[in-house]
Amino acid sequence: MEDTVDPFISSSSGYYDPAVAKAFFESSGIRQEIPAGTTLFVENEKSNKQTLLKRPLAKALTTPINSELFARANIHRMYFLTQGEVDLTAGGKLLETIRPGEVFGEMAVISEIPDLEVASTRSATATTRSECRAWSLDGKEAEAGLVKTPEFALMLMSVMFDRLRLLAARLAARTDTAGHRSNRSEPVFDAATLAQLEEKLERATVVRFNEGARIMIEGRPGTSMYVVLEGSVAVTIGKRIVEKLSPGGVFGEMALVDQSPRTASAQARSDCALLSINREALIGLVKADPAIGMAMMRAVAARVRYMNGLLS
Numbered sequence: 001m002e003d004t005v006d007p008f009i010s011s012s013s014g015y016y017d018p019a020v021a022k023a024f025f026e027s028s029g030i031r032q033e034i035p036a037g038t039t040l041f042v043e044n045e046k047s048n049k050q051t052l053l054k055r056p057l058a059k060a061l062t063t064p065i066n067s068e069l070f071a072r073a074n075i076h077r078m079y080f081l082t083q084g085e086v087d088l089t090a091g092g093k094l095l096e097t098i099r100p101g102e103v104f105g106e107m108a109v110i111s112e113i114p115d116l117e118v119a120s121t122r123s124a125t126a127t128t129r130s131e132c133r134a135w136s137l138d139g140k141e142a143e144a145g146l147v148k149t150p151e152f153a154l155m156l157m158s159v160m161f162d163r164l165r166l167l168a169a170r171l172a173a174r175t176d177t178a179g180h181r182s183n184r185s186e187p188v189f190d191a192a193t194l195a196q197l198e199e200k201l202e203r204a205t206v207v208r209f210n211e212g213a214r215i216m217i218e219g220r221p222g223t224s225m226y227v228v229l230e231g232s233v234a235v236t237i238g239k240r241i242v243e244k245l246s247p248g249g250v251f252g253e254m255a256l257v258d259q260s261p262r263t264a265s266a267q268a269r270s271d272c273a274l275l276s277i278n279r280e281a282l283i284g285l286v287k288a289d290p291a292i293g294m295a296m297m298r299a300v301a302a303r304v305r306y307m308n309g310l311l312s
Helices: 018-028 057-062 106-111 139-148 151-173 191-200 253-258 279-288 290-311
Strands: 030-034 039-041 078-083 086-090 093-098 125-128 132-137 205-209 214-216 225-230 233-237 240-245 265-268 272-277
Touching (some): 018 078, 018 139, 018 151, 078 106, 106 139, 106 290, 132 139, 139 151, 139 279, 139 290, 151 279, 151 290, 191 225, 191 272, 191 279, 191 290, 272 279, 279 290
Antiparallel strands (some): 030 132, 039 125, 086 125, 205 272, 214 265, 233 265
16 A cells, blocks of 8 residues: 655645745644654544534433543644754654645644534654744634635645646556546535525526536636535546536636646536635635635645645
8 A cells, every 4th residue: 555645735836825824823823842852743643522422311321431632632733843853753754844835734633624523533643853933824724714814724725736737647558447436525515605605605606407417627727616505516637537526516617726737527426506716806716704714724634635635
């Protein structure tokens, strides 16, 4: 099995702007002085913010009490390094050394969906190589930061899209086998949120496609992303279906966020209605409702991990 490691936000990406990241973290984060040799988080570590009180009563009463939940609060945090160096390791191997101006630990924070019992898991261990200074944010603080710096959500997704393009290219080069076919269909937005989107997005347009119609074509430029309102859409890379989207599903956001050619094609699997959103409308939406930005970032993070899984 290949190593599948969550990407960190690197200053080497063409879409990354350390000034935007710094403003985002400073707006709602906590400044930390961290001694050398400190372990910030551990590979396979899960948050324990979920308690019995958040579970259905019947399940809470039948669930054995885990004393570790009450021994130490462990809420995932993401970091922006301003001084020093941090090593990321997995399986005892050095993956990367994080340097000032870079963000790390973000995948566990944005992947964690509130009110679910299953928390996200760290994919690496982070240890300070030297004395460090950093700003850190948990999920709630990140949502607050998006109100002041909505551009960070787009920048973060752009950097993760770099990783997705590499994964997509590797997947397209593989021989098509049953083991690498997908029936993945995970909605980003529920019915209530879809209704809110239609109401809030003045510049959005509802477009309709008949069954079999081509909605977007791989390699061509794109100026809109789409949210499925009705029907079903298949997303393909080459001839391989990688996602089957139902109402609440999102696609086409890669070209919208970083204004690049389409990485995949999309075709209507049935008559469908889609909400078409342009870049200006998306930025306004994330600023007005940061939960939307967090939901989109979670979707991208889930897609990265899913594509990694197809290649394992």
